[in-house]
Amino acid sequence: MTDQVITEINNRVLTITFNRPDKKNALTHAMYAKAGDAIRDAAEDDGVRAILITGAGDAFTSGNDLADFRDTPPIGTDTPVRRFLDALVSAEKPIVAAVNGLAVGVGLTMLLHADIVYASETALLSAPFVDLALVPEAASSLLLPARVGHARAAEIFMLGKRVPADEALTMGLVSAVYPADALMPAAMKAAAMLAAKAPKALKLTKMLMRGDKDVVKTRMHEEGKYFGEQLVSSEVAEAITAFMQKRAPKFE
Numbered sequence: 001m002t003d004q005v006i007t008e009i010n011n012r013v014l015t016i017t018f019n020r021p022d023k024k025n026a027l028t029h030a031m032y033a034k035a036g037d038a039i040r041d042a043a044e045d046d047g048v049r050a051i052l053i054t055g056a057g058d059a060f061t062s063g064n065d066l067a068d069f070r071d072t073p074p075i076g077t078d079t080p081v082r083r084f085l086d087a088l089v090s091a092e093k094p095i096v097a098a099v100n101g102l103a104v105g106v107g108l109t110m111l112l113h114a115d116i117v118y119a120s121e122t123a124l125l126s127a128p129f130v131d132l133a134l135v136p137e138a139a140s141s142l143l144l145p146a147r148v149g150h151a152r153a154a155e156i157f158m159l160g161k162r163v164p165a166d167e168a169l170t171m172g173l174v175s176a177v178y179p180a181d182a183l184m185p186a187a188m189k190a191a192a193m194l195a196a197k198a199p200k201a202l203k204l205t206k207m208l209m210r211g212d213k214d215v216v217k218t219r220m221h222e223e224g225k226y227f228g229e230q231l232v233s234s235e236v237a238e239a240i241t242a243f244m245q246k247r248a249p250k251f252e
């Protein structure tokens with residue numbers, strides 16, 4: 001079991017912390033697997049009534065580990081990342097995210113599946129899929145335009161725009177913004193409040209607010225098909241090589 005994801009249950013709140021700060025909490029297959037298992041286990045555990053997701057250090061997560069993308073691309077429907085995303089979409093218990101810094105790629109798209117999203121003033125959200133020659137995932141091609149509008153979503157997906165916390169708040173991507181040292185206390189307070197509320201009423205409310213999960217899952221699978229095809233393309237090879245070589249990619 002990787003210690004690059006820390007899970008703990010306190011006062012009926014499961015806290016999942018991405019803990020690979022030297023790599024800005026880039027998510028490896030093992031990290032997705034552990035986080036996904038924790039969310040699935042929470043579904044069966046009456047001792048958990050709310051889930052809190054955050055990152056150690058100064059980043060929430062810089063998204064999928066790019067070396068994993070290059071060396072063991074997650075292709076197909078039964079991959080750790082897909083199981084993590086499925087667990088998020090299927091979660092019936094409320095999810096609080098504490099975005100403590102950079103949130104890149106899935107770092108942003110997973111927020112679309114959280115219920116309360118608190119960000120620190122230092123948070124910077126981006127989903128530069130096209131910069132990596134990829135396509136959006138986690139049903140974000142459906143959920144992000146629905147949340148912020150097509151034109152703003154296109155800046156994020158297509159131009160790779162980075163959205164600072166105050167703008168993310170205006171867009172409705174986050175619920176509130178806090179000074180860095182006030183973020184975790186606020187997120188823990190919200191999670192504790194949720195854990196004390198009537199669980200069935202919360203579950204029903206989340207279900208009603210989330211709408212048809214099959215629509216979301218269908219889009220996620222459609223995205224997954226194109227994502228998998230792109231992952232093994234020469235475009236992605238160039239994008240990842242350029243990142244490793246700390247240079248700009250050249251798409252001829």
Ligand code: COA
Pocket residue numbers: 022023024026027062063064065066067102104105106128129132243
């Ligand atoms: N995968 C693998 N390694 C990553 C990573 C990722 N997604 N994000 C950061 N890292 C590594 C860097 O390679 C670097 O490693 P090193 O110290 O061994 O050189 C370390 O984490 C710190 O990152 P660095 O780039 O030096 O920090 P920064 O503050 O200048 O920039 C980011 C941070 C997140 C903006 C930048 O690292 C980045 O763009 N990462 C890629 C993000 C991405 O494309 N994610 C996938 C989305 S689908």
